[in-house]
Amino acid sequence: xxxxxxxxxxxxxxxxxxxxxxxxxxxxxxxxxxxxxxxxxxxxxxxxxxxxxxxxxxxxxxxxxxxxxxxxxxxxxxxxxxxxxxxxxxxxxxxxxxxxxxxxxxxxxxxxxxxxxxxxxxxxxxxxxxxxxxxxxxxxxxxxxxxxxxxxxxxxxxxxxxxxxxxxxxxxxxxxxxxxxxxxxxxxxxxxxxxxxxxxxxxxxxxxxxxxxxxxxxxxxxxxxxxxxxxxxxxxxxxxxxxxxxxxxxxxxxxxxxxxxxxxxxxxxxxxxxxxxxxxxxxxxxxxxxxxxxxxxxxxxxxxxxxxxxxxxxxxxxxxxxxxxxxxxxxxxxxxxxxxx
Amino acid sequence: xxxxxxxxxxxxxxxxxxxxxxxxxxxxxxxxxxxxxxxxxxxxxxxxxxxxxxxxxxxxxxxxxxxxxxxxxxxxxxxxxxxxxxxxxxxxxxxxxxxxxxxxxxxxxxxxxxxxxxxxxxxxxxxxxxxxxxxxxxxxxxxxxxxxxxxxxxxxxxxxxxxxxxxxxxxxxxxxxxxxxxxxxxxxxxxxxxxxxxxxxxxxxxxxxxxxxxxxxxxxxxxxxxxxxxxxxxxxxxxxxxxxxxxxxxxxxxxxxxxxxxxxxxxxxxxxxxxxxxxxxxxxxxxxxxxxxxxxxxxxxxxxxxxxxxxxxxxxxxxxxxxxxxxxxxxxxxxxxxxxx
Numbered sequence: 001x002x003x004x005x006x007x008x009x010x011x012x013x014x015x016x017x018x019x020x021x022x023x024x025x026x027x028x029x030x031x032x033x034x035x036x037x038x039x040x041x042x043x044x045x046x047x048x049x050x051x052x053x054x055x056x057x058x059x060x061x062x063x064x065x066x067x068x069x070x071x072x073x074x075x076x077x078x079x080x081x082x083x084x085x086x087x088x089x090x091x092x093x094x095x096x097x098x099x100x101x102x103x104x105x106x107x108x109x110x111x112x113x114x115x116x117x118x119x120x121x122x123x124x125x126x127x128x129x130x131x132x133x134x135x136x137x138x139x140x141x142x143x144x145x146x147x148x149x150x151x152x153x154x155x156x157x158x159x160x161x162x163x164x165x166x167x168x169x170x171x172x173x174x175x176x177x178x179x180x181x182x183x184x185x186x187x188x189x190x191x192x193x194x195x196x197x198x199x200x201x202x203x204x205x206x207x208x209x210x211x212x213x214x215x216x217x218x219x220x221x222x223x224x225x226x227x228x229x230x231x232x233x234x235x236x237x238x239x240x241x242x243x244x245x246x247x248x249x250x251x252x253x254x255x256x257x258x259x260x261x262x263x264x265x266x267x268x269x270x271x272x273x274x275x276x277x278x279x280x281x282x283x284x285x286x287x288x289x290x291x292x293x294x295x296x297x298x299x300x301x302x303x304x305x306x307x308x309x310x311x312x313x314x315x316x317x318x319x320x321x322x323x324x325x326x327x328x329x330x331x332x333x334x335x336x337x338x339x340x341x
Numbered sequence: 342x343x344x345x346x347x348x349x350x351x352x353x354x355x356x357x358x359x360x361x362x363x364x365x366x367x368x369x370x371x372x373x374x375x376x377x378x379x380x381x382x383x384x385x386x387x388x389x390x391x392x393x394x395x396x397x398x399x400x401x402x403x404x405x406x407x408x409x410x411x412x413x414x415x416x417x418x419x420x421x422x423x424x425x426x427x428x429x430x431x432x433x434x435x436x437x438x439x440x441x442x443x444x445x446x447x448x449x450x451x452x453x454x455x456x457x458x459x460x461x462x463x464x465x466x467x468x469x470x471x472x473x474x475x476x477x478x479x480x481x482x483x484x485x486x487x488x489x490x491x492x493x494x495x496x497x498x499x500x501x502x503x504x505x506x507x508x509x510x511x512x513x514x515x516x517x518x519x520x521x522x523x524x525x526x527x528x529x530x531x532x533x534x535x536x537x538x539x540x541x542x543x544x545x546x547x548x549x550x551x552x553x554x555x556x557x558x559x560x561x562x563x564x565x566x567x568x569x570x571x572x573x574x575x576x577x578x579x580x581x582x583x584x585x586x587x588x589x590x591x592x593x594x595x596x597x598x599x600x601x602x603x604x605x606x607x608x609x610x611x612x613x614x615x616x617x618x619x620x621x622x623x624x625x626x627x628x629x630x631x632x633x634x635x636x637x638x639x640x641x642x643x644x645x646x647x648x649x650x651x652x653x654x655x656x657x658x659x660x661x662x663x664x665x666x667x668x669x670x671x672x673x674x675x676x677x678x679x680x681x682x
Contacts, residue, residue, distance in 0.1 A: 038621065039524045042661075079426035085444060087425055103426060153504030163494030163527075183361075183380045186504075280379065320383070 002029045004076040010289035011106035018047035024059050028070050035059045060089045074098045111294040112308045120208040121310050125330050125341035128202050128210035131159045136224030148173050148186035159203045168202030168209035168291045179324030196323050209291045211312050213328035238317045239325050245269035245315035246327045255336040259301025266315040275317050284312040307333045343370045345417040351630035352447035359388035365400045369411050376400045401430045415439045452635040453649045461549040462651050466671050466682035469543050469551035472500045477565030489527035500544045509543030509550035509632045520665030550632045554669035579658045580666050586610040586656035587668045596677040600642025607656040616658050625653040648674045
């Protein structure tokens, strides 16, 4: 498949090392073009490799011109990334062009990471881990008495290191029962001794994302590691189950399994512990330029996991009104097994 | 038009006071539904007004069910906001449903602001102005010697007030020649005495955006007001022209003019000053839940501007490799004239 068009920022970046919020990437066999507007052409020309930079005020019209010049009859596009209107504009004056939909073809290409990409993801994960450590130290020192909103702001500042890094996503900082919402927004709820605290956060290193979650007990001591002693036996039991599910999936996953098989490794542990219904999401997702990409580690995923893929393992247990627990690490498949990044 | 579907977050919020990153809003005459997944139903039920909350894992399937139950034959959608794949999924099992494209119908509805919305936008603008003042004080005190990247981080922190507010957009902080790119990304360029400094930034107050730009001279004193004295006569001349264009557009715009006519008020000043080619963008854009919405104040805009509309006036002059200048305020049309918010 060598004749395609892309508009998603990360998909475009993957092809030519550059993108912005108003660019199209066109590949026709060995030739490629990055089409963007005059605000961006200076920086585009500095950064793009393997493609010619075309400046245009109407990007789609410029692409139509290229398609006409090269007499293109068939072009692949991703129906997930093209709004109806933009696709119609592309088609409008080229009625004989066959636009072939191929959902997520860029994500499929990007599923197998190169050694360079794995190194960037490892560095992102390391910076993410350091941020968790620094956040833990902050919470231990002065976090008790602060609201989730304030802790969220602190976490952002630590992850971003004074603007050096962008965030992979809006961090989740949740205390006690708020952690029972897997996508909790921070509230005015104040952190107290004896609370449970969940942090799910990541940063981007040269555009590659990290993703990590820890759930900790805010006792006299606070440690952001995986060893946790909760005052509540019920929470401790759930925590131990999540940890076992996490460790089991990482310990037993092998290249050649499907995403569904790896999901089942974690899910069965929690089901056997009698809390299967409280594990309301999938076990993991690929991570790369996008925070969520292939392979998905879910009940339905038939993707075969192979060496060079990077994804999360993040089982959880959520009891509405009471608590939520999740432990998440990024792994890379190497020599047939997952290694934590 | 009372039978429509929306998926854009701000469009959905406008209809029912709530939205998230995985929700659909369906209106069929007097009945309306907010369809979202189980992660969000608790908070949705607390916040949604005027619509029933429906929980579903497959949102589009749930909407198809509602359309079938109510025997809907015709439904309006916005082809700008629907990806090809999602629209096809909606259509797939309802072959007799006529999906009528109506580009930007939500933006058209939202163009005339209610008094409550204008109050929120005025508050956002006031908070934005305060942030500019605080940033100016910071730069005067300790900004000289810092990089654009560092100043960008500081500006973000000031705008966000320790996490109390979200940003309207990634702020633009540009020094000297970098300001010649209207959408400059911050670099390692360090701010020195004698430099020109441009800040274009805004924050959200209860989801409503502010937007403001000032270009200032970093002399012995630094003031973020509109009175500026640059060392370079060439820059001063351009600055005075931009200021005159800004003041003229705000002074002479009237309800009943088109966006193009208001654009021309600013553009003619700069053209008469002999720098028309350096004013490379349009004069302004509407502001509301989205940072860019209708009415557009551009050469081509045939939208008639009326009382209750809120938009920016932001002429600029950009000389590549030398400098860039822009002055931007938000205005509301009231009693037939623009008032600065």
